[in-house]
Amino acid sequence: MTDTLTFTDGRTGTTFDAPIEDGTVRATALRQARASDDDFGLMTYDPAFMNTASVRSAITFIDGDKGILRYRGYPIEQLAERSTYLETAHLLIFGELPTQEELAHWAHDVTHHTFLHENVKRLMEGFRYDAHPMGMLISVVAALSTFYPEASKVDDREVRMRQVVRLIAKVPTIAAWSFRHNQGLPYVYPENELGFTANFLSMIFRMAEPRYCVEPALERALEVLFILHADHEQNCSANVMRSIGSSKADPYVSLAGAAAALYGPLHGGANEAVLRMLAEIGDVRRVPEFISSVKAGHGRLMGFGHRVYKNYDPRARIIKQTADEVFEITGRNPLLDIALELEKIALEDDYFVSRRLYPNVDFYSGLIYQALGLPTAMFPVMFAIPRTAGWLAQWLEGVQDPEQKIARPRQIYMGSDERDFVAIEDRGRAATVA
Numbered sequence: 001m002t003d004t005l006t007f008t009d010g011r012t013g014t015t016f017d018a019p020i021e022d023g024t025v026r027a028t029a030l031r032q033a034r035a036s037d038d039d040f041g042l043m044t045y046d047p048a049f050m051n052t053a054s055v056r057s058a059i060t061f062i063d064g065d066k067g068i069l070r071y072r073g074y075p076i077e078q079l080a081e082r083s084t085y086l087e088t089a090h091l092l093i094f095g096e097l098p099t100q101e102e103l104a105h106w107a108h109d110v111t112h113h114t115f116l117h118e119n120v121k122r123l124m125e126g127f128r129y130d131a132h133p134m135g136m137l138i139s140v141v142a143a144l145s146t147f148y149p150e151a152s153k154v155d156d157r158e159v160r161m162r163q164v165v166r167l168i169a170k171v172p173t174i175a176a177w178s179f180r181h182n183q184g185l186p187y188v189y190p191e192n193e194l195g196f197t198a199n200f201l202s203m204i205f206r207m208a209e210p211r212y213c214v215e216p217a218l219e220r221a222l223e224v225l226f227i228l229h230a231d232h233e234q235n236c237s238a239n240v241m242r243s244i245g246s247s248k249a250d251p252y253v254s255l256a257g258a259a260a261a262l263y264g265p266l267h268g269g270a271n272e273a274v275l276r277m278l279a280e281i282g283d284v285r286r287v288p289e290f291i292s293s294v295k296a297g298h299g300r301l302m303g304f305g306h307r308v309y310k311n312y313d314p315r316a317r318i319i320k321q322t323a324d325e326v327f328e329i330t331g332r333n334p335l336l337d338i339a340l341e342l343e344k345i346a347l348e349d350d351y352f353v354s355r356r357l358y359p360n361v362d363f364y365s366g367l368i369y370q371a372l373g374l375p376t377a378m379f380p381v382m383f384a385i386p387r388t389a390g391w392l393a394q395w396l397e398g399v400q401d402p403e404q405k406i407a408r409p410r411q412i413y414m415g416s417d418e419r420d421f422v423a424i425e426d427r428g429r430a431a432t433v434a
């Protein structure tokens with residue numbers, strides 16, 4: 001047995017070999033198969049990357065069938081129990097858990113970059129009073145590119161790492177100020193004496209008190225949520241981060257693009273959609289009716305299903321526990337009963353079982369955010385804050401990978417053959433193009 005894929009091109013009867021490496025064959029190996037001399041060669045067609053590895057990565061491992069998620073080899077369950085967000089961010093970015101000294105240095109660095117230029121504040125004040133905080137976050141992160149023009153030197157390690165620290169430090173400030181803007185409240189400046197999540201909660205909730213008092217259990221719950229959301233290998237937004245980064249654009253605009261991808265309801269916007277869905281159902285008694293309508297093709301059960309997990313999302317399991325701990329302090333979210341009933345029915349229903357649809361990370365996270373007092377519009381923002389570390393780890397790996405070039409898929413052209421330009425007065429009624 002050799003590690004080779006042998007295939008025969010039925011058009012010519014020629015047989016080819018393609019080496020198999022790490023369970024993959026290179027798509028370019030198919031190019032050997034040509035129907036004629038001027039044929040470009042065979043390509044693969046893979047809309048939505050259903051079966052294509054686009055990178056070699058050492059950051060995050062997922063086994064979707066077994067429900068396994070590891071960052072740099074460490075199981076997510078152990079990190080959620082024993083780590084902090086900043087420590088996990090260090091792990092993702094540098095590849096190793098920090099020593100005490102490294103962690104102190106890293107935390108100091110991040111803490112001392114949380115302030116925003118006052119002009120960024122003015123820029124934010126220019127948004128409409130009811131601007132969606134995720135729209136603000138995306139725009140303001142992109143705008144940071146103009147404050148740090150050196151960031152364009154993406155081949156310089158030192159410059160790259162400075163932007164990494166800045167982004168991890170400043171995204172929570174932008175996120176919190178987007179919330180305050182949306183609420184019509186004054187922006188709260190960062191507090192260097194507070195830890196990463198406590199400082200974020202202070203920037204979100206502090207009013208007239210001289211120092212915001214953070215409930216330790218809520219601070220820990222947020223740490224856990226941030227750890228669980230820190231990375232998820234080549235998902236839609238990570239792919240965007242790498243794709244924009246592949247043109248050597250700076251990390252601010254690349255990250256703004258990644259955050260835009262996260263905004264959609266099929267990705268990070270799902271937790272917002274889950275809460276809207278639960279509110280729409282409104283009563284446990286209406287759950288069977290709602291499930292029937294999903295099965296009849298009217299909408300989806302938001303927070304269910306995943307491209308990679310065909311088993312219970314391990315993050316959803318941890319979040320469910322965290323939700324219980326949070327509700328002990330904040331009181332039970334009345335929508336929880338609807339969520340539990342939906343999960344119970346869906347896990348027994350053949351429609352969901354046969355399609356291997358299980359709750360994903362977003363099914364319960366929104367309930368926690370709501371219990372913390374955050375409006376649904378903030379949910380995707382709460383996802384983007386910790387994912388910043390993951391996006392940056394993916395970006396760093398991408399820009400340093402000698403095998404990567406500018407991302408540029410091929411297409412199968414389905415349009416008209418060549419035709420001559422027609423003067424406007426000679427044109428018939430044009431077919432409507434969607």
Ligand code: ACO
Binds near residue numbers: 265267268302360361
């Ligand atoms: N509710 C009902 N049916 C579903 C759902 C759902 N949530 N998800 C998938 N299906 C069905 C599809 O209709 C399809 O059925 P069919 O074979 O009869 O046509 C089948 O399951 C496969 O679905 P696809 O859309 O092909 O699966 P894909 O891998 O492309 O989609 C996705 C994954 C986008 C996450 C999908 O499951 C979905 O839309 N879920 C709801 C949105 C959501 O929760 N997104 C968050 C994902 S996690 C994250 O980004 C953090």
